[in-house]
Amino acid sequence: MFSFLEMTVSLLWKPFHRIANGRLMQQRTMSLYNQTHGFREDEIKAKLQQFTGGSVDLSKEDDGIGILTLNNPRFMNAFTGTMMIELQERVAELESWKNGKGLIVHGAENTFCSGSDLNAVRTLSRPQDGVNMCMFMQNILTRLMRLPLITVALIQGKALGGGAELTTACDFRLMTSESEMRFVHKHMGLVPGWGGAARLVQILGSSPALRLLSGAEKVDAERALCLGLIEAVLPSSEERRPLQEARTWLNLYTKGPPEVIQSVKKVVSAGRELQLETALRIEKEIFGTVWGGPANLHALAQRTKHK
Numbered sequence: 001m002f003s004f005l006e007m008t009v010s011l012l013w014k015p016f017h018r019i020a021n022g023r024l025m026q027q028r029t030m031s032l033y034n035q036t037h038g039f040r041e042d043e044i045k046a047k048l049q050q051f052t053g054g055s056v057d058l059s060k061e062d063d064g065i066g067i068l069t070l071n072n073p074r075f076m077n078a079f080t081g082t083m084m085i086e087l088q089e090r091v092a093e094l095e096s097w098k099n100g101k102g103l104i105v106h107g108a109e110n111t112f113c114s115g116s117d118l119n120a121v122r123t124l125s126r127p128q129d130g131v132n133m134c135m136f137m138q139n140i141l142t143r144l145m146r147l148p149l150i151t152v153a154l155i156q157g158k159a160l161g162g163g164a165e166l167t168t169a170c171d172f173r174l175m176t177s178e179s180e181m182r183f184v185h186k187h188m189g190l191v192p193g194w195g196g197a198a199r200l201v202q203i204l205g206s207s208p209a210l211r212l213l214s215g216a217e218k219v220d221a222e223r224a225l226c227l228g229l230i231e232a233v234l235p236s237s238e239e240r241r242p243l244q245e246a247r248t249w250l251n252l253y254t255k256g257p258p259e260v261i262q263s264v265k266k267v268v269s270a271g272r273e274l275q276l277e278t279a280l281r282i283e284k285e286i287f288g289t290v291w292g293g294p295a296n297l298h299a300l301a302q303r304t305k306h307k
């Protein structure tokens with residue numbers, strides 16, 4: 001089974017870059033699981049629709065930074081079934097955001113997310129229901145991870161279970177000093193199912209990942225920074241200022257035209273997921289979409305000195 005980017009390489013690279021970019025986007029949105037894996041998306045969505053409450057809100061700002069808010073604070077922003085479906089819809093919107101450069105994922109009312117809604121989990125207790133929900137969320141979080149945007153999880157309060165897994169699907173994580181991440185799955189007789197284990201190993205290496213999963217250890221901001229799980233501990237812990245601090249941090253990496261920022265993320269995604277030669281070919285093709293482009297020609301005309 002070819003990965004979405006390896007299939008991209010097999011495409012004839014046409015001189016009309018917009019066609020190529022369009023195909024790149026199409027490949028990016030291809031799902032990990034489909035009917036050949038026994039995944040019946042309509043069936044799982046019909047089940048998830050029964051578990052209502054909360055919302056996943058998206059604000060696409062003029063500066064190219066999106067704010068994705070997990071909004072179910074009465075229940076610590078736990079993911080209801082309808083929130084899982086809304087997350088899929090928001091990710092699809094972001095995949096086609098031409099002026100997008102960055103995304104901050106956070107929770108409402110000073111806490112991140114406490115994982116799946118346990119009321120839904122108790123009802124979806126048949127093994128196949130769990131596997132179907134797992135494939136549904138892995139499809140979404142893989143598409144989130146592959147967005148051509150620089151993504152940051154802003155962790156305030158608690159990121160537990162699937163909430164902790166969601167943070168690993170972002171490029172970066174920022175925590176406030178009183179926040180906590182915890183992969184509690186072992187205490188539920190489970191392992192991560194939304195892809196959090198595989199991504200945690202990629203982020204930390206297998207030994208630290210095994211400790212956090214087998215110990216279901218509380219990870220505070222200081223320890224997360226020491227592990228390399230987060231980029232920075234934000235100075236403020238009250239409700240609203242951390243979001244501004246996260247925007248300021250993200251702005252350090254999203255200065256520039258959207259097409260350039262998106263291309264930077266695409267070449268890094270290729271290097272992160274693909275065999276070297278395939279990644280090199282993708283890099284070459286993405287390079288071809290920006291070489292001689294408006295940003296490149298403007299920079300050349302400026303005789304810029306990078307002091």
Ligand SMILES: CC[C@@H](C(=O)O)C(=O)SCCNC(=O)CCNC(=O)[C@H](O)C(C)(C)COP(=O)(O)OP(=O)(O)OC[C@H]1O[C@@H](n2cnc3c(N)ncnc32)[C@H](O)[C@@H]1OP(=O)(O)O
Nearest residue numbers: 074075076078114115116117118119160161162192193194
């Ligand atoms: C693949 C992973 C995925 C899965 O297996 O499907 C999962 O993520 S499973 C869920 C894993 N998450 C948890 O087990 C967290 C459970 N919650 C807690 O441990 C605590 O609530 C907390 C998050 C540490 C917060 O504790 P506290 O500050 O004491 O607040 P409360 O416990 O009173 O919570 C307030 C309110 O919210 C409800 N709540 C919290 N988390 C969930 C949840 N995941 N699902 C449903 N409801 C949740 C909690 O029950 C309280 O409601 P009331 O009891 O009605 O007041």
